[in-house]
Amino acid sequence: MTSPSPDLAPVVDIRDLHFRYDARDVLRGINMRVPRGKVVAIMGGSGCGKTTLMRLIGGQLRPRGGELKVFGESIADINRERLYDLRRRMGMLFQFGALFTDMSVYDNVAFPLHEHTDLPEELIRDLVLMKLHAVGLRGAAHLMPNELSGGMARRVALARTIALDPQLIMYDEPFTGLDPISLSVIGQLIRRLNDALGASSIVVTHDVQESLQIVDYIYFVSEGRIAAEGTPDEIRASTDPWVHQFVWGESDGPVPFQYPARPYREALLGSADA
Amino acid sequence: MPEALLRPFIRLGHSVVSGIWRLGFASRFLGAILMMSGATFRRPALLMREIYFSGVLSLIIILVSGLFVGMVLALHGYDTLSRYGSEEWLGVLVALSLTRELGPVLAGLLFASRAGSAITAEIGLMKATEQLSAMAMMAVNPVARVVAPRFWGGVIAMPLLAAMFSAMGVLGGYLVGVVQIGVDPGSFWSQMQSQVDVERDILAGVIKSVVFGFAVALIAVFEGYDSEATAEGVSRATTRTVVTSALVILGLDFILTAFLF
Numbered sequence: 001m002t003s004p005s006p007d008l009a010p011v012v013d014i015r016d017l018h019f020r021y022d023a024r025d026v027l028r029g030i031n032m033r034v035p036r037g038k039v040v041a042i043m044g045g046s047g048c049g050k051t052t053l054m055r056l057i058g059g060q061l062r063p064r065g066g067e068l069k070v071f072g073e074s075i076a077d078i079n080r081e082r083l084y085d086l087r088r089r090m091g092m093l094f095q096f097g098a099l100f101t102d103m104s105v106y107d108n109v110a111f112p113l114h115e116h117t118d119l120p121e122e123l124i125r126d127l128v129l130m131k132l133h134a135v136g137l138r139g140a141a142h143l144m145p146n147e148l149s150g151g152m153a154r155r156v157a158l159a160r161t162i163a164l165d166p167q168l169i170m171y172d173e174p175f176t177g178l179d180p181i182s183l184s185v186i187g188q189l190i191r192r193l194n195d196a197l198g199a200s201s202i203v204v205t206h207d208v209q210e211s212l213q214i215v216d217y218i219y220f221v222s223e224g225r226i227a228a229e230g231t232p233d234e235i236r237a238s239t240d241p242w243v244h245q246f247v248w249g250e251s252d253g254p255v256p257f258q259y260p261a262r263p264y265r266e267a268l269l270g271s272a273d274a
Numbered sequence: 275m276p277e278a279l280l281r282p283f284i285r286l287g288h289s290v291v292s293g294i295w296r297l298g299f300a301s302r303f304l305g306a307i308l309m310m311s312g313a314t315f316r317r318p319a320l321l322m323r324e325i326y327f328s329g330v331l332s333l334i335i336i337l338v339s340g341l342f343v344g345m346v347l348a349l350h351g352y353d354t355l356s357r358y359g360s361e362e363w364l365g366v367l368v369a370l371s372l373t374r375e376l377g378p379v380l381a382g383l384l385f386a387s388r389a390g391s392a393i394t395a396e397i398g399l400m401k402a403t404e405q406l407s408a409m410a411m412m413a414v415n416p417v418a419r420v421v422a423p424r425f426w427g428g429v430i431a432m433p434l435l436a437a438m439f440s441a442m443g444v445l446g447g448y449l450v451g452v453v454q455i456g457v458d459p460g461s462f463w464s465q466m467q468s469q470v471d472v473e474r475d476i477l478a479g480v481i482k483s484v485v486f487g488f489a490v491a492l493i494a495v496f497e498g499y500d501s502e503a504t505a506e507g508v509s510r511a512t513t514r515t516v517v518t519s520a521l522v523i524l525g526l527d528f529i530l531t532a533f534l535f
Contacts, residue, residue: 096404112414
């Protein structure tokens with residue numbers, strides 16, 4: 001594994017980041033760093049803004065305030081060409097793989113190589129088979145995406161994501177909807193590929209137990225802010241009631257079970273003056 | 275004034291403003307397609323695939339419809355012309371009706387429902403399943419890679435389909451008029467040859483079909499790209515493609531006819 005040295009600038013550096021959709025504040029002052037060579041998890045409940053945060057890092061959305069640097073460049077200040085240059089150094093695995101349904105597994109993985117390189121076809125073939133071998137699906141190269149299971153589709157998408165050997169890999173909910181074996185396979189792949197490629201990874205997830213085993217550092221996002229952060233050991237040992245509720249999956253606690261509503265009795269019987 | 279009375283006006287204002295906004299967005303979108311068309315023409319394989327999907331796969335419906343329309347034209351035309359003893363003009367009537375009007379318009383309407391709806395649904399579903407986002411994250415511009423080839427494939431396929439529609443219509447007219455009813459084949463063809471002018475009639479029809487192809491292809495890719503990323507969103511966008519294309523074709527047809535003839 002590439003050991004991060006403190007003098008190297010972080011791959012992603014976020015300071016006081018703000019973002020809003022129309023009138024709704026989604027991110028309210030996020031501070032976060034992704035050091036080189038590390039796997040960092042962003043966790044939080046559904047709708048807490050973690051996917052938004054990843055889209056901001058990928059430049060699909062533009063921040064409304066604060067600073068967001070990727071590879072040392074401020075995403076908000078660069079033009080489309082420069083953004084596309086940066087994206088060639090990034091890979092993003094979408095929640096359900098987002099494979100191109102009109103192309104075979106082979107062509108999906110070859111897609112970035114065909115689009116961005118002038119390599120001869122034999123070399124592209126070797127690279128594609130190598131990437132597919134890394135995710136254990138070399139034998140599925142001829143299949144179409146509709147012939148794959150959910151776990152296989154995500155592994156193919158992972159092979160496509162790493163086709164150009166990215167320096168930053170982002171995973172959007174990589175564990176959602178997978179059986180325990182596929183889930184463990186994806187988890188191990190995230191760790192192994194990160195170390196083998198010498199890349200840095202960001203995993204957006206709410207799968208606490210799987211993440212605690214594979215990541216180096218965890219950020220908890222709640223209501224648009226970083227609610228807690230730390231290494232897996234620090235998180236397990238945390239006495240913070242919010243972290244405790246999230247890690248152990250308790251239904252009630254600082255995060256209430258009930259969506260805010262008027263009192264139940266009043267809702268059933270009507271208020272006294274009605 | 276009570277709000278209930280104001281509501282229809284508010285709704286009207288909303289729809290007018292959003293209509294104008296969409297029109298502006300579509301214009302900017304067209305600008306982006308034209309700017310990013312370079313890759314489409316540098317990589318003929320991409321364009322060929324789309325011409326195949328929009329053009330070749332629409333051939334059956336176009337050819338069969340053209341044949342029937344020509345046959346119906348011959349039946350009606352013979353009935354009317356025979357009242358004046360001018361049956362030998364049947365070929366002219368069929369050819370002019372098809373090249374000037376029915377070929378481009380009907381082929382355009384069929385093209386919108388067969389190929390336009392398919393393009394909208396495909397792009398809409400690619401958007402809903404995050405394939406377009408994934409492409410953009412791979413530093414490949416979806417407008418250049420997905421939208422522009424489909425747009426140009428439609429623009430190129432449409433005039434060819436309209437021409438084949440007209441050709442099949444003339445054949446249909448011949449089958450009914452000459453083979454079945456017994457109009458003199460010599461006068462059927464020779465009158466057609468002498469009366470149909472390449473520039474005034476055929477070129478005008480080609481211009482119409484190019485304009486319709488441009489309009490339908492733009493509407494189809496725009497509706498797909500602008501669709502809401504849900505199942506209902508894609509279904510609504512597909513319907514809008516067919517309805518808007520039909521109205522735009524008929525509206526443009528009136529304007530073009532007024533200018534061209």
